[in-house]
Amino acid sequence: MKEELQKRVDLFIENKDKIKAEFPKEAETLSILCAALIGLRNREADPKKMRKSLEIVRENTGVFSSFRGSLRMPIITKMSLTGDSKDFLYVVQKNYNALSGHKWMGNIYQILASMIMYEYVERKEVNAMVSSTKAIYAKMKKTHPFYTSQEDCTFAALLAMTDRNEDEMLADIEKMYKILKERFKYNRNATLALAHVLYLNNDDIDTKCKKVIDIYDALKDKGVKFTTTYEFVTLGVITNLDVDIETIASDIYEVNLFLKKDKAFGMLGVGRSERHMYACMVAVSLHLENIEGLMDSALNDNVDGDIDDEYEDESTDLIDYNLSIRMAEEMALLLMMTGDSESALK
Numbered sequence: 001m002k003e004e005l006q007k008r009v010d011l012f013i014e015n016k017d018k019i020k021a022e023f024p025k026e027a028e029t030l031s032i033l034c035a036a037l038i039g040l041r042n043r044e045a046d047p048k049k050m051r052k053s054l055e056i057v058r059e060n061t062g063v064f065s066s067f068r069g070s071l072r073m074p075i076i077t078k079m080s081l082t083g084d085s086k087d088f089l090y091v092v093q094k095n096y097n098a099l100s101g102h103k104w105m106g107n108i109y110q111i112l113a114s115m116i117m118y119e120y121v122e123r124k125e126v127n128a129m130v131s132s133t134k135a136i137y138a139k140m141k142k143t144h145p146f147y148t149s150q151e152d153c154t155f156a157a158l159l160a161m162t163d164r165n166e167d168e169m170l171a172d173i174e175k176m177y178k179i180l181k182e183r184f185k186y187n188r189n190a191t192l193a194l195a196h197v198l199y200l201n202n203d204d205i206d207t208k209c210k211k212v213i214d215i216y217d218a219l220k221d222k223g224v225k226f227t228t229t230y231e232f233v234t235l236g237v238i239t240n241l242d243v244d245i246e247t248i249a250s251d252i253y254e255v256n257l258f259l260k261k262d263k264a265f266g267m268l269g270v271g272r273s274e275r276h277m278y279a280c281m282v283a284v285s286l287h288l289e290n291i292e293g294l295m296d297s298a299l300n301d302n303v304d305g306d307i308d309d310e311y312e313d314e315s316t317d318l319i320d321y322n323l324s325i326r327m328a329e330e331m332a333l334l335l336m337m338t339g340d341s342e343s344a345l346k
Helices: 001-024 028-039 047-060 071-082 084-097 106-116 126-143 152-160 166-180 189-199 205-221 230-237 247-259 274-289 296-300 311-337
Strands: none
Touching: 001 028, 001 047, 001 247, 001 274, 028 071, 047 071, 047 084, 071 084, 071 106, 084 106, 084 126, 106 126, 106 152, 126 152, 126 166, 152 189, 152 247, 166 189, 166 205, 189 205, 189 230, 205 230, 205 247, 230 274, 247 274
16 A cells, blocks of 8 residues: 555544544444544544534533534534634534524534535625525425435535536536436435536536546446445545546555454444445545645635635635535535434434
């Protein structure tokens, strides 16, 4: 394994173990998820700051608040990665309140969308973002009433960040969905979600659809088969990387072999499909930093949700593109955690 890739794997495992040690009563699956979120930024976990962030959540939310529910660990993880944990929670709560009252979006998905909006709170008015997200979701639901469910609100929020024409956007997504469903026939929900993520790639429709299929097949040939459920949506993110398919497939394969040695990823751990997804996340985190224009400071140390003017002047589209890549990865992880269960919405 390449030295830099090995460092990423080691960091992922170390972060997972640190978080589990600090929060022993939490399910190990959550420790893994949080370690992956931190690993995307190539950062070391700060369990003490996570603990302090949990205290902040408890001080500023009610006993039955959704912020204390199944998303509390990802929330405090994100809080620990910002320069100001209190500010993060304040802004996310503000966004959440703006979304509250919309029956089309369950509490969990309101929080997910609110965390997406955190990156943009100064660049786009919350009410406008809410309206755009709602409009996009309504059109998604009208087109695919049986395959569109509440978790798709998070993808609607991602798409709303692009500021592109809604009808043209959804028409392109539908074209990709029709291409992809010929290859991935067994889970239309996840295939549609994959089309949403692929839209955030600026390549033409045929190119990005072919690339994600080629990536899927290259991994399958190496014994790393992604089932067509939500974890395979992360493959869509790879299409944004400036790296050849064989290289990224080999990296994912090697990371997967390494993770199998850890009991948390074995037969009694998260399961093969999830392990494949996390192997993908570790490998992708290495190559993400090579994308031109990626602004780690905007994601790692964002205190007020703003983006430096110098970057906006150069290429706002590129900024939206790169932030969307990173957020799409996190959505795939969080969607995998919440799944489709009705209990997750309560």
